[in-house]
Every structure is written in C-alpha cells, then in structure tokens.
Amino acid sequence: MRSPGVDVLTRNNVTITGTGRPVVFAHGFGCSQDMWRLVAPHFAADHQIILFDHVGSGGSDLSAYRPGKYDSLDGYADDLVEIVERLDLTDAVFVGHSVGSIIGLLAANQVPQRFSQIVLVNPSPRYVDTEGYTGGFSQADIDALLDSLDSNYFGWSRTIAPVIMGAPEQPALSEELTDSFCSTDPSIARHFARVTFLSDNRRDLDEVSVRTLVIQSEDDVIAPLPVGQYVAEHIADSALVVLPVSGHCAHLSAPDLVVDEIRAFLA
Amino acid sequence: MSDSRAHGEPQHPTPRIARTDGGRTDGDIGDGDRAEVEKSGGETEATFARLFDQAPFGYLITDNDDVIVRANTTFATSIGTAVGDLVGRRFRDLLPPGSQLLYETRHLPVLRLNGSVGEVFLEVLNTSGSTLPVLANAATDGVEVRIGVLPAVERVGYEQQLLLTQRTAESLAARVTVLQDASSAFAAAISESAIAVSLVSILEETLTASDACVALVDANGHLDVVAGTNPIDGLIRDDRELLGANVVEFEKPVVVNTADGESSAYPWVVEALRAARLQTIAVFPIMHNAKPVGVVAAFFRRGRVLEESETEVVLALARQAGQVLTRLRVQEQLAFAALHDQLTGLANRASIRHSLTVALPAALRMSRALSVMFLDLDGFKAVNDKLGHHVGDAILQQVAGRLHASVRAGDLVARYGGDEFVVVCAETAGEEVAIVAARIHEQIRAGFTEAEGFPISASIGIAVYTGQTELSTDTIIGTADAAMYESKRLGRDRTTLVEL
Numbered sequence: 001m002r003s004p005g006v007d008v009l010t011r012n013n014v015t016i017t018g019t020g021r022p023v024v025f026a027h028g029f030g031c032s033q034d035m036w037r038l039v040a041p042h043f044a045a046d047h048q049i050i051l052f053d054h055v056g057s058g059g060s061d062l063s064a065y066r067p068g069k070y071d072s073l074d075g076y077a078d079d080l081v082e083i084v085e086r087l088d089l090t091d092a093v094f095v096g097h098s099v100g101s102i103i104g105l106l107a108a109n110q111v112p113q114r115f116s117q118i119v120l121v122n123p124s125p126r127y128v129d130t131e132g133y134t135g136g137f138s139q140a141d142i143d144a145l146l147d148s149l150d151s152n153y154f155g156w157s158r159t160i161a162p163v164i165m166g167a168p169e170q171p172a173l174s175e176e177l178t179d180s181f182c183s184t185d186p187s188i189a190r191h192f193a194r195v196t197f198l199s200d201n202r203r204d205l206d207e208v209s210v211r212t213l214v215i216q217s218e219d220d221v222i223a224p225l226p227v228g229q230y231v232a233e234h235i236a237d238s239a240l241v242v243l244p245v246s247g248h249c250a251h252l253s254a255p256d257l258v259v260d261e262i263r264a265f266l267a
Numbered sequence: 268m269s270d271s272r273a274h275g276e277p278q279h280p281t282p283r284i285a286r287t288d289g290g291r292t293d294g295d296i297g298d299g300d301r302a303e304v305e306k307s308g309g310e311t312e313a314t315f316a317r318l319f320d321q322a323p324f325g326y327l328i329t330d331n332d333d334v335i336v337r338a339n340t341t342f343a344t345s346i347g348t349a350v351g352d353l354v355g356r357r358f359r360d361l362l363p364p365g366s367q368l369l370y371e372t373r374h375l376p377v378l379r380l381n382g383s384v385g386e387v388f389l390e391v392l393n394t395s396g397s398t399l400p401v402l403a404n405a406a407t408d409g410v411e412v413r414i415g416v417l418p419a420v421e422r423v424g425y426e427q428q429l430l431l432t433q434r435t436a437e438s439l440a441a442r443v444t445v446l447q448d449a450s451s452a453f454a455a456a457i458s459e460s461a462i463a464v465s466l467v468s469i470l471e472e473t474l475t476a477s478d479a480c481v482a483l484v485d486a487n488g489h490l491d492v493v494a495g496t497n498p499i500d501g502l503i504r505d506d507r508e509l510l511g512a513n514v515v516e517f518e519k520p521v522v523v524n525t526a527d528g529e530s531s532a533y534p535w536v537v538e539a540l541r542a543a544r545l546q547t548i549a550v551f552p553i554m555h556n557a558k559p560v561g562v563v564a565a566f567f568r569r570g571r572v573l574e575e576s577e578t579e580v581v582l583a584l585a586r587q588a589g590q591v592l593t594r595l596r597v598q599e600q601l602a603f604a605a606l607h608d609q610l611t612g613l614a615n616r617a618s619i620r621h622s623l624t625v626a627l628p629a630a631l632r633m634s635r636a637l638s639v640m641f642l643d644l645d646g647f648k649a650v651n652d653k654l655g656h657h658v659g660d661a662i663l664q665q666v667a668g669r670l671h672a673s674v675r676a677g678d679l680v681a682r683y684g685g686d687e688f689v690v691v692c693a694e695t696a697g698e699e700v701a702i703v704a705a706r707i708h709e710q711i712r713a714g715f716t717e718a719e720g721f722p723i724s725a726s727i728g729i730a731v732y733t734g735q736t737e738l739s740t741d742t743i744i745g746t747a748d749a750a751m752y753e754s755k756r757l758g759r760d761r762t763t764l765v766e767l
Contacts, residue, residue: 030372034380067475072568074544075477098372130526137364144365144390150430151388151400151423152369191475197368199569200526200546221359222371246332246357248371252379253331 008082012052013059018044021266022089025051026080028098028122029196030189032058035097038255043262047093052083054103056188065188073099073199077106084114093266094210095119097251098223099196102204105235109207118212119262122248123231124223125201133202136224142197149190205234212238213265215250215258222248239265320350325401325416333357333375333412342416347394358414363398366390378405378412388423391416442580445473449584453591459483462595463494466563466588473580474549474573476565481553482511483561483592490515490562498566499548501539510536510550515559520551520578526570547571551581555589563588608682610660611667619681619689623740626693630734636696637732640704641747642670644686644711645724645759658717669710674703689744696731697764704729704762712760724760726751731766738767 008014015033023043027035033051040049053060054076069075080103084092092115096104101120108115127135128142212235216228225242232240241261245254319326325342329335338353346361353361359370366389377384383406390398400423404415452465463481470479480495482503490503490511497503503511510533514521523536525546531537540548547567552559563585606618614622623639630637644666651659663686670680670688679691690707692700704727711725728750730743750763757763 028372030369031376031380035376037380068471068477071475071477071571072546074568137368141364141368144363145368146365147427148365148369148388148390151426152373195569203541220371221364221367247359247375249376249379252376 008079008086011055011061011064012079012083013061014050014052014083014087016051016087017049018047020047021091021093022048022050022087023093023095024080024084024089024104025049026094026096026100026104027053027057028096028100029192034058035249036095036251039095039251039258039262042255042259050083050087050089052080054100054192055079056185056192062185062188065185067191070191071195073103073106073195073201076103077110080104080107081110084111089114091116093117093119095121095262096123097121098123098248102199102201105208105212106201106204108210109204112209115210117266118208118210119215119265120212120231121215121251121258122217122220122223122228123214124227125205125231125234126199127197127222128200130200133230134224134226136221136227137197142194145197146190146193149186149193202230202234205231206236208235208238210237213261214238214240215261216240216242217245217247217250217253218242219246220248220250325414325418327353327358327414327416329358329412329414331407331410331412333359336411345393345416345418346391346399361391363390363392374403374405378407382407388419438576442576445469445580446583446587449587453587456591456595459592459595460493462588462591466584467495469584470563470565470581473584474565474567474577476549477545477568478566479564481561481563481588483553484515484559493561497564498543498545499536499539501533501536502548502550502564510548511562511564514550514552514562518552518554518559520549520582522547522549522571522573524570544568549573549581551578551585553585553589553592555586555593560589560592611664611682613667613670613688614679614681616681616683619679619683619691620740620744622679622691623743626691627732627738627740627743630693630732631737634734635694636734638692638695638700639730639732639743639747640690640692640700640707641683641728641730641744641751642688642690642707643726643751643755645726645755646722647686650718650721650723654718654721661717662715662723665715666711669713670707673706673710678703689747696733697766700729700731701762701764708760708762726754726759727762728752728754729762729764731764733766743767 013033023040025033025036025040027033032053036051040051043049055070056062056065069078084107090113094104094108094115094117096102096119098121101123102125105118105120108118124135126133127137128139129135129137214228214232214235216223216225218225228240228242232238243250243254243257243261245257247253251258320339320341322339322341325345326339327335327342328337335353335356335358338350340350343350343353359367362370369387370389374384374387374389383404385404387403388400389403390400393399400419401416402419402422406413449465449469452469453462456462456465463483466481467479470476478496478498480492480497482490482492482497485491492503501510503509510521510523521533523531523533523540525537525540528537536548540546545566546569548564549567549571550562550564553561553563563581565581606615607613608615626637647659647662650662663682666688667680667682670690674680674690674692677693681689683689690703692703695703707727708725711723715723728747730746730750732738732743746765746767750765753763754761
C-alpha cells in the first residue's frame with residue numbers, strides 16, 4: 001500500500017532518544033507528540049524513547065494523507081506497524097493516549113510478537129452510546145463537536161472565503177499552520193475527529209494478547225470510568241489503575257502519577 | 268500651554284500620588300495619613316473587585332483541576348446563574364458534550380503545554396437550557412487558570428451562516444468537480460475496463476472508501492469483477508442470493524454494516540466483512556436506459572452511514588459510467604459489423620482481403636506456404652428463385668457453419684459475396700488443402716432439409732502460394748477465382764488447384 005521511497009520515519013516525524021528497551025508513545029486526537037513532553041523524558045535514562053506524529057498531525061508529512069486510508073484507525077495502525085518494523089523493535093512497550101491507545105492495540109494485534117507490554121491512557125473503544133453500551137456521547141454530540149471544530153478553524157476558513165467567491169486560490173496554508181502550536185490542517189482535523197469519535201473498536205479488545213495496563217482518570221467525561229472498566233474487562237491479560245485525577249489528559253494533569261504507574265508496570 | 272504651566276504644575280501634590288500608588292510607603296507618613304491610605308487601598312481593592320465583577324466579559328479563575336474558584340457576575344449572569352452557584356464546579360461541566368470534547372482534547376492540552384490558549388470557540392450551557400456561544404482565552408501560571416469568556420452570539424451566528432454557505436458551495440463544487448472529472452475520464456476511456464478503473468478511483472476518492480470495485484453483467488447474466496478489488500466473498504458468486512445480484516435485480520443501492528449483526532438482511536455479508544476487517548459495504552447499481560448493466564461497490568474499514576447527497580453523487584456517477592459502457596458496447600458492435608457478414612457472422616470481403624495483405628508478406632518472409640480456396644455454390648440460384656430468399660439465406664447460414672466445421676481452428680472463412688466463400692489456410696499446401704476441399708465437398712453435398720430435391724454442391728478453386736516470390740492479394744484471389752471457374756467448366760462439384 002505504501003508508495004516506494006517514502007521513509008516512514010519522515011512521514012510520521014519519528015524522534016528517537018535514549019537507549020534501552022524501546023518505548024513507543026502515541027498521541028491522541030487534537031495535538032501531537034508534544035503531549036508526551038511531561039512523561040516521556042522520565043524514561044530516557046534507561047529506555048529508547050520513540051515518539052511520532054500520526055499522519056495529518058504535528059510535524060507529519062501532510063502530503064501522505066490519503067482520506068481513504070485514514071478513514072479508519074486501521075490506516076493509522078498500519079503506519080505504526082511500519083514504524084515498528086522499520087526500526088525492527090522487539091520486546092517493545094507501547095504507551096498510547098486516548099485514540100492513540102486504540103491505534104496501538106490495533107497495531108499490537110497485527111504484530112503481537114513485537115510488543116511485550118501495552119499501556120492505554122484514557123482509552124475508549126467507542127464514544128457513541130449504543131444498545132447495551134455507554135460510551136458517553138450521542139451522535140448529536142459528535143456532530144456538535146464537528147461543528148465547533150469548524151467554528152474554531154473559521155480563521156482559516158476565512159482565508160479560503162475568497163475562493164468561494166471565485167477569487168484565485170490563496171497561497172498554501174500549511175506552512176502557516178505548522179508554525180503554530182498543536183497545529184493541524186483543518187480538513188484533516190475534521191476527518192480525524194470523525195474517525196476518532198465515530199469508530200467502533202470494541203471487538204478488537206478481545207483479540208489483544210499482549211499484557212496491558214489501563215490507566216484511567218477518576219473523573220474523565222471523554223472516557224468515563226465505566227469505559228475504562230469495559231476496556232480492562234475485555235482485554236484478557238490486563239490491569240486497571242484509576243488515578244485520582246480529573247480530565248482526559250492524565251499524562252498532562254498528573255504526569256508524575258502516570259510515570260509511576262508505567263514504571264511499576266514495567267518493573 | 269502657558270496657562271497649564273501657570274495653574275497646574277505647582278499645585279500637583281506629590282504625596283497623593285504616592286498614596287494612590289498602593290500605600291507601600293507607610294514609613295514616610297504619619298498615623299492620620301495611614302487611615303487615609305487604608306481607606307484608599309480599600310477603595311482600590313473595591314475598584315478592582317468591581318472591575319473584575321462587572322467587566323464587560325466573563326472572567327473565571329479555576330484551580331489546576333478545572334474547579335472554579337472565582338467567577339464574575341458578568342459571566343454568571345450571561346448563563347443565567349449566580350456566582351455562588353459556579354464556585355466549586357468544574358468549568359468543563361458548564362459545557363455541552365460537543366464542547367467538552369474539544370475542551371478536553373484541544374483547549375486544555377494546548378493550555379497546559381503552552382501556558383495559554385486563545386480564541387477557542389466553545390459553547391456554554393445556559394440554565395435556561397440553551398447554549399451560549401463564546402470565545403475563550405485562557406492562561407495559566409501552573410497554579411491557577413484564568414479564563415476570559417467573550418459572548419460571540421452575533422459573530423458565531425454570522426460565521427455559521429458563512430460556514431453553511433461555504434459547506435454548501437464546497438459540496439456543490441466538489442460534486443460538480445467529481446462529475447466533470449468523471450466525465451472527462453470516461454470520455455478518454457477506450458475500453459470497458461478503463462471506465463471501470465476510472466470509476467473505482469473516483470469512488471474511492473469521493474466516498475473516502477478503503478477499496479472499491481466494479482462488476483459488470485456478462486453475456487450469461489453473471490456479475491464479473493472487471494476493476495478494483497473485491498475483498499469479500501459475500502459480494503459476487505454464481506448465486507442469486509448474493510448482494511451484487513440483488514442490487515442488480517432490485518436496481519437499488521444496498522448498504523450493509525457489521526453493526527447490524529444478525530439483524531442484517533445479509534448475514535453472510537456481515538460475516539465476510541468481519542473476516543476482511545471491514546465494517547461497511549455500499550453497493551450501487553450501474554444503470555443505463557432503466558436497465559442494470561452492473562454494480563459498483565465501495566468498502567469501508569469503519570461503520571459508515573452514507574448521506575443522501577453522497578448516494579446521489581454515486582448514482583449519478585454510475586449513470587454516467589452506464590451510458591459510456593453502453594456507447595462502448597455499441598461501438599464494439601459497429602466495429603464487428605464493419606468486418607463481418609451480417610447474415611452468416613463470417614468475416615466479410617474487406618476483412619479477408621485485409622487478412623491476406625498481412626498474411627502474404629509474412630508467408631514470403633518465412634518461406635511458408637499459404638492456400639486460398641475460392642468456393643461458389645452449384646444449384647443455389649434455383650433455390651433462391653423457386654423457394655425464395657429466406658430459404659436461400661437459411662442455406663447460406665448452414666453452409667457457413669459447415670465450412671467452419673470443415674477447416675482447422677486457425678483457418679479463416681469469409682463470405683465473399685452472394686454464394687461465394689473464401690477460405691484462407693495458413694501454412695498449407697497441395698495434398699493437405701485437397702483433403703480440406705474434399706471434406707467441404709462432402710459436407711455441402713449432404714443436402715439441406717429446407718431445399719429437398721434441390722441438389723446443391725460446391726465448385727472450388729485453390730491457389731497455393733509457396734512463399735517464394737512476392738504476390739498480391741488481387742493475384743492470389745484472382746487465381747483461385749479462375750480455378751473455381753475451371754471447376755465449373757469441368758462439370759461443377761470438384762476442385763481445381765493451381766500453384767503460384
């Protein structure tokens with residue numbers, strides 16, 4: 001599927017520091033590998049730290065974005081598998097946040113022999129409520145999110161406005177976008193949001209064979225406690241840790257606690 | 268200028284300035300002044316409190332856990348509540364779910380990593396049940412978070428109008444572009460499979476599908492995948508129960524989701540999708556002139572609900588493709604007609620002459636023999652005259668079949684005109700071709716049920732080219748024709764062979 005000559009390490013803006021047992025960190029929706037800034041450095045002394053951006057986010061190669069491929073989390077997981085194989089990692093630890101955690105377990109289901117431990121931070125296999133399952137959101141909520149994404153990117157939309165009225169196209173916006181923090185291309189962000197919040201990967205939990213730690217915030221409206229419990233219940237060899245923190249980004253609001261839990265799990 | 272110097276400057280009391288600066292210089296002033304300073308400081312405090320509370324925008328302070336520790340009245344009033352009811356609650360709990368998603372996945376991460384975040388569009392719940400669109404700025408020092416909230420009802424209303432217009436324009440433009448691109452891709456296509464390949468790539472792009480394929484109804488009425496990938500077994504097999512066949516039969520699009528599970532009308536498709544790690548398949552009929560000519564299928568790796576506009580575009584695409592496919596089939600028929608005899612389906616005069624202009628130089632180059640047999644029916648004119656043309660036509664059709672059956676697979680048989688036929692046998696000379704001729708005599712002599720009592724036979728002339736010197740098509744056909752007349756002259760129903 002991958003076009004020849006494309007280096008996956010460039011494509012996914014892979015950065016590697018330290019030496020030792022490899023730990024791969026995957027970010028979630030809305031930002032980039034920067035999300036791990038408060039956690040990853042704590043492992044650099046005795047681990048090889050591998051950080052990357054999903055295609056379409058952060059410093060990834062935006063030209064590699066193909067909507068058909070990235071219309072499901074499998075497309076992102078395929079990229080992760082390519083990174084892991086390109087670096088020929090074995091006995092690797094995967095640490096993912098939110099949708100990044102689901103992408104990681106899909107990759108681990110493809111190449112389980114490469115991973116020996118998985119850490120899922122604030123994971124949710126499905127956000128939308130359905131019969132017999134509470135994800136926390138309705139389809140209308142997701143639509144509202146997509147609308148507010150549009151409104152937030154209106155600044156950029158405005159520069160595109162002349163195009164609608166028939167004026168010649170504006171210079172490429174991508175440079176301007178990559179300059180700002182946690183920046184992302186608006187149309188890709190919209191598609192990624194759609195894929196993130198409308199995917200259903202509950203069935204994939206049953207196939208996880210790698211030892212897994214689920215780190216759950218005590219109070220997380222995006223991935224509430226019952227969702228974390230659901231994830232832990234459906235992964236055969238797993239443990240659930242509930243941190244006394246609030247919010248969906250435990251690795252940002254309580255990085256030390258997250259570091260401690262990962263360390264304990266790896267020990 | 269001179270006025271202000273005369274009255275203003277000398278009267279400016281310096282101590283008063285010191286006091287209003289915040290009363291930090293107590294050491295320099297007496298007790299009486301201290302009371303004044305405190306009063307003034309209290310006033311300042313009150314001023315700031317008022318500035319905070321009555322600011323023309325919402326202002327909140329939260330702790331690191333997003334819990335509101337202070338909020339101003341402007342904000343509380345804007346969402347129909349009191350300040351006292353806000354303190355102790357989490358700011359994100361004031362947001363509807365859609366905004367919570369954005370707040371947690373984008374606003375807070377950027378704030379924590381960057382120290383500030385600006386102009387985030389959020390909606391805040393009003394106690395009346397409605398939502399208030401706001402623009403939020405936030406900054407943090409690591410201990411507390413200060414949030415400024417500016418209601419943006421009008422701006423948002425205006426922007427949403429624009430956004431709506433933009434989306435409509437974009438989707439219309441996208442639709443027009445898709446159909447135009449398709450139209451030029453189809454126009455350039457010279458074969459069915461080229462059209463199918465274009466349709467597959469256009470569809471993958473338009474629907475952001477992970478795979479797509481096109482299957483066309485073949486001569487036997489079966490669906491045959493001609494382009495793209497068909498990752499599932501449940502789509503097409505020689506089975507009327509299968510999805511593709513049903514789409515053709517009912518001429519309506521069908522979407523199957525794995526989430527439908529057992530309740531799906533196509534449980535075997537659900538299974539096949541799961542096995543292929545797919546979650547949705549959408550199959551559309553390719554129609555032309557109200558008749559299905561095939562199907563186009565799109566595959567998705569996550570559960571998808573197709574919007575009506577998407578379905579419309581695909582159906583329009585499929586209709587375009589159907590038209591072009593039909594045009595191509597007509598062209599193929601015309602091309603066939605130009606080279607074939609309509610009555611017998613054999614090659615026609617133009618076609619066999621063209622074949623000879625290619626075969627003769629080839630035979631010369633390779634020094635290989637080639638025989639041309641010219642055949643004219645004996646007794647056919649009487650059948651035509653006495654029994655009518657329809658009987659004559661039926662006999663010509665049967666002669667064509669018998670000729671075909673008498674020659675080898677690689678030999679060419681043509682109807683040259685009227686009751687004349689030409690057979691070209693490559694790499695054949697002398698005795699071999701005489702054997703073929705004998706077989707033909709026997710076949711024709713066997714008689715025709717439609718023309719009982721009318722003896723029909725064949726007079727044959729054969730020109731054998733040995734491949735030694737250059738020879739024209741006219742010469743070899745003329746020689747065979749002359750040899751055929753020699754057979755007629757010698758009493759018909761026989762073969763005359765001439766070597767060249």
